[in-house]
Each structure stands twice: as structure tokens, then as C-alpha cells.
Amino acid sequence: MRGELDAELVLSQSLPGGRATLEGVLPGLAEEALARSLGKGVVGRMGPWNLEGDRLTLTLTAENGRAHQALLALTRRLKVELGRTAKVGVRTVRALRYRLTFDVPKAPTAPVSLPIPHQLRFGDGQATLELEGLDEEALRDNWSDRAVTLVEDKVLRQHYQGKEQYWKLLSQSPARNLTVTEDPTEAMLRRNWLRNGPTKGKWFLGPLPAHLLRTMERIAIDEVLRPLGFEEVVQPHHDSFDILLKTGHLEGVPGEFYYVAEPKSRDPAVWERFTDLVKITRKVPEAELANLVSGPVAVSCYAQCPTTYWWLSGRTIAQEMLPLKVFDRAAISNRYESGGRHGLERVDEFHRIEPVYLGTPEQLLELREQLLARYAHVFNDILELEWRTAWVTPFYMQQSGAIGVEDETQRIKGTIDFEAYLPYRGTREASEWLEFQNLSIVGDKYPKAFTIKTQKGELWSGCTGIGLERWLIAFLAQRGLDPTAWPAGFRKYAGELPREIRFL
Ligand code: SER
Numbered sequence: 001m002r003g004e005l006d007a008e009l010v011l012s013q014s015l016p017g018g019r020a021t022l023e024g025v026l027p028g029l030a031e032e033a034l035a036r037s038l039g040k041g042v043v044g045r046m047g048p049w050n051l052e053g054d055r056l057t058l059t060l061t062a063e064n065g066r067a068h069q070a071l072l073a074l075t076r077r078l079k080v081e082l083g084r085t086a087k088v089g090v091r092t093v094r095a096l097r098y099r100l101t102f103d104v105p106k107a108p109t110a111p112v113s114l115p116i117p118h119q120l121r122f123g124d125g126q127a128t129l130e131l132e133g134l135d136e137e138a139l140r141d142n143w144s145d146r147a148v149t150l151v152e153d154k155v156l157r158q159h160y161q162g163k164e165q166y167w168k169l170l171s172q173s174p175a176r177n178l179t180v181t182e183d184p185t186e187a188m189l190r191r192n193w194l195r196n197g198p199t200k201g202k203w204f205l206g207p208l209p210a211h212l213l214r215t216m217e218r219i220a221i222d223e224v225l226r227p228l229g230f231e232e233v234v235q236p237h238h239d240s241f242d243i244l245l246k247t248g249h250l251e252g253v254p255g256e257f258y259y260v261a262e263p264k265s266r267d268p269a270v271w272e273r274f275t276d277l278v279k280i281t282r283k284v285p286e287a288e289l290a291n292l293v294s295g296p297v298a299v300s301c302y303a304q305c306p307t308t309y310w311w312l313s314g315r316t317i318a319q320e321m322l323p324l325k326v327f328d329r330a331a332i333s334n335r336y337e338s339g340g341r342h343g344l345e346r347v348d349e350f351h352r353i354e355p356v357y358l359g360t361p362e363q364l365l366e367l368r369e370q371l372l373a374r375y376a377h378v379f380n381d382i383l384e385l386e387w388r389t390a391w392v393t394p395f396y397m398q399q400s401g402a403i404g405v406e407d408e409t410q411r412i413k414g415t416i417d418f419e420a421y422l423p424y425r426g427t428r429e430a431s432e433w434l435e436f437q438n439l440s441i442v443g444d445k446y447p448k449a450f451t452i453k454t455q456k457g458e459l460w461s462g463c464t465g466i467g468l469e470r471w472l473i474a475f476l477a478q479r480g481l482d483p484t485a486w487p488a489g490f491r492k493y494a495g496e497l498p499r500e501i502r503f504l
């Protein structure tokens with residue numbers, strides 16, 4: 001990458017002696033700053049410069065490095081030098097223009113936009129990005145690096161668009177003789193087990209399906225988590241923006257959150273006009289309300305693992321605690337599904353147990369085998385499902401908007417999806433199976449992002465979301481609503497069932 005920077009430094013006052021004062025020192029300082037900040041083998045130089053009153057303008061070029069780092073280094077040196085010799089400070093430094101030229105292996109197929117002032121041109125396998133008016137904070141914060149990455153990413157994404165998601169079969173249970181073909185949500189609605197919720201994409205579960213959902217939860221805890229030594233935590237329900245910045249969710253799926261707003265005040269006097277309007281109109285005074293609540297301050301839980309990582313952030317986990325194995329079932333996941341909603345299996349609000357584990361790579365690989373074995377026991381022997389597993393694009397890449405597939409051949413890091421056949425959707429071959437569970441080893445992404453350490457060696461993490469509605473739908477879609485047709489193992493766990501409520 002080549003960088004050319006037109007910079008402007010504003011001094012605290014005009015320099016006594018003017019240009020002549022600088023002539024002796026500036027080239028030397030620039031040479032030193034370029035050499036020190038650009039690293040070995042990088043060619044950099046200072047071009048023409050000019051001083052007018054308190055305004056110093058100059059150009060810096062780095063053939064294959066980060067010219068803005070050289071500018072910051074030069075500014076530091078200039079501050080010291082001018083402070084010492086002339087009692088003059090440097091008030092501001094900014095890049096009037098920062099021209100970055102870099103290779104793009106594939107030409108863009110559509111315009112590429114950026115949200116900061118710039119010009120962008122493509123040609124001859126290269127992109128030239130000219131950023132305008134970067135202040136000191138933007139320079140320090142390396143906006144220019146991120147803008148280049150974003151351009152590269154956007155071009156790459158144009159070529160990935162419409163490509164199929166990665167999916168590779170890993171294991172498959174034997175086919176089962178399934179006689180049920182009804183959509184279980186429809187069946188439950190017909191029998192008044194369920195009611196479509198009072199707000200979008202949510203369901204009210206009556207006593208019977210609630211009991212079945214909790215039965216799934218007990219099976220997961222008693223048959224998978226407790227035997228493997230997982231311990232329960234209870235986490236808050238709101239995810240802070242700070243957490244989602246670290247995980248990448250904020251840039252990956254901002255359109256899938258339910259955002260949380262706070263009242264600006266809890267003083268009844270502030271709300272008086274609002275409450276009076278409610279009393280008179282019996283309607284929601286929406287415009288009034290909008291003025292009385294804040295903008296979004298957090299999001300309703302999207303996944304539980306981010307907040308679990310937050311809990312451990314900045315901590316060093318004692319070696320003997322590894323692998324650390326915890327699970328949360330307190331936070332309820334909310335996702336804005338828009339067009340994708342269907343039945344109880346694709347909803348805006350769902351109940352999930354999310355186990356999270358941290359340990360050495362070897363420990364996590366071993367734990368994955370143990371989890372796979374316990375899950376297989378549940379799905380084969382208790383729920384008697386027809387199911388399969390597949391390697392898929394890792395959830396943490398999907399949800400952070402990353403492109404491509406990680407380790408698709410090595411299969412150390414990555415996500416395994418568990419899928420169940422839903423007879424109501426059609427044949428085994430042609431229909432889409434339901435992802436009812438996943439299991440991931442994520443590597444060091446989250447320990448790094450949240451600064452979680454152990455005493456020595458590498459610390460990896462992973463998670464395995466257990467979607468309770470999904471377990472329930474997979475089971476009912478294959479086995480139906482008639483308890484006498486359910487496998488004995490499940491009937492034993494379910495125990496006595498609540499009565500079916502009759503409505504007249
Ligand atoms: N965090 C995972 C997901 O969102 C669940 O384990 O899919």
C-alpha cells in the first residue's frame with residue numbers, strides 16, 4: 001500500500017524567524033520520524049513544505065507503509081523541538097488529503113460507498129482512496145487502515161453475493177419410520193395449546209407446550225450439561241453496545257436487534273401530559289412518547305455467549321479451572337426476523353440454553369467429542385429423532401458479517417449445525433431440515449476481544465446453543481401431539497402432563 005499525505009499543522013502562534021527557523025530542523029526530524037515509525041525496508045520521504053504564519057503544510061509519502069504514523073511521529077518531535085527552542089506548541093494536526101493506493105485482486109462490480117469524506121477510483125488491479133480532512137483522533141485511531149479494509153471487504157463481498165452457504169454433511173442418523181406429516185405449530189394452534197403473541201413474532205405457550213419446553217430443558221441439563229460438569233450462571237438480559245462492538249455483532253447484524261430505550265425521567269410530572277393524553281384518548285400518544293424516551297442504549301439479548309465473555313473480561317482464569325464450563329438459561333433471545341418468521345420454529349423470541357466453554361485447544365477438542373456423544377444419546381435414545389450434523393459457515397463469521405469459510409478442511413475451529421427432518425416440509429431430499437442446535441469452537445477470537453487470559457498458554461473458547469423451541473418442534477414434527485406415540489424415554493422425562501384447556 002502506498003500512502004501520500006498532505007498535512008496541515010497549526011502552531012500555537014507564528015514562529016519567530018518564520019520559515020528559516022524550520023529549514024534547519026524539519027527535514028532531519030521528518031527523516032527520523034519516517035525511519036522510526038515506518039519500520040525496516042519502508043521507503044518514505046517528505047515532499048514540499050510551507051510555513052505561513054502559524055500554518056505549516058507538508059507532504060509525506062510512504063511507498064509501502066502507513067504515512068499517517070510518520071506524520072504523528074513527526075508532530076511529536078516537532079512539539080518537543082519547537083517547545084524547547086521557540087516556546088511554540090502544535091495546536092492541531094490533520095490530514096487535508098490522504099491518498100492510499102492498494103491492490104484489489106478483483107474489480108468491483110458495483111459502486112462502493114464509504115460514510116466519510118473521500119474519493120475512490122479503481123483501475124489496473126488497484127484502488128486509489130483519497131480520504132479528506134482526517135483530524136488527529138482519526139489519524140491516531142487508524143481510520144485510514146479500516147477504510148482500506150472496508151473497501152477491500154466490500155469489493156470481495158460483491159463477488160461472494162449469491163454464493164451458497166458452506167454446508168458439508170458430517171453425520172446422519174438412520175431414517176426413521178415417521179407417520180406424522182402435520183405442521184406442529186398448526187396442530188398446536190388448532191388445539192389451543194398456543195396463541196400468537198401480543199407483539200410481533202412471539203408466542204404464548206399454554207401449560208402443555210410450556211411443560212414440554214421445560215422437559216426439553218431438563219433433558220438438556222440432566223443428560224448433557226450436568227454429566228459434563230457444566231455449571232449454571234444467571235446473566236443480565238440486555239447486551240451493551242460495548243459488548244457487541246467487541247464481538248462484531250454491531251457491524252454484522254444491526255438490523256436484527258430489538259433495541260432498548262430508557263425513559264428520560266421517572267418523574268410523574270414529566271409524564272403528566274402523556275398520562276393525561278392516555279386518559280382522554282385511550283390511545284398511545286406516540287409522538288409524545290418518542291420525546292420522553294431515550295434513543296437506544298442497549299439491545300435485548302441476541303445470543304448469550306457475548307455477555308458470558310463480558311463476565312470474564314479482563315480476568316485471568318486459574319489453570320486448574322480449565323476447561324471452564326458454564327451455561328445460561330436466564331436471558332431470552334430476541335431477534336428481529338422480519339420476513340423469516342414461521343411457526344414456533346422461527347420466532348422473534350426464543351428460549352435457549354447457551355453453554356460456553358474456555359480452555360486449551362486440546363481441552364476444547366476433547367469436550368466437543370464429549371458433547372457430540374451426549375447429544376447423540378439424547379437425540380437417538382430419548383427423543384428418537386431423525387437428525388444429522390453438518391459443518392457450516394461458523395456462526396461468529398455470519399453474525400459479524402465476515403466473509404468466507406474458516407478451516408473448512410481442518411475442522412478444528414468452526415460450527416457444526418444439528419438439523420432435524422421436518423416431514424411437513426416435504427421429502428427428506430428436497431425439503432429444508434430444521435437447524436435445532438449448534439456447536440462451535442471459536443478459537444481465540446473472544447478471549448482476545450475481551451482480554452480473557454489464563455496463567456500460561458493459549459486460551460480458546462466456544463459455545464453450543466440449545467434452542468428449546470427448536471428441540472420441541474423437531475420432536476413434535478416427527479412424533480406428533482399424541483403422547484401415546486411418543487418414545488418411552490421422553491414420556492418418562494415428561495411425567496404427568498398438564499390438562500389440555502378447553503375453551504368454549
Ligand atoms: N452464539 C451461538 C449463535 O448465536 C449459539 O451458540 O448461534
Ligand code: ZN
Binds near residue numbers: 306
Ligand atoms: Zn454463542
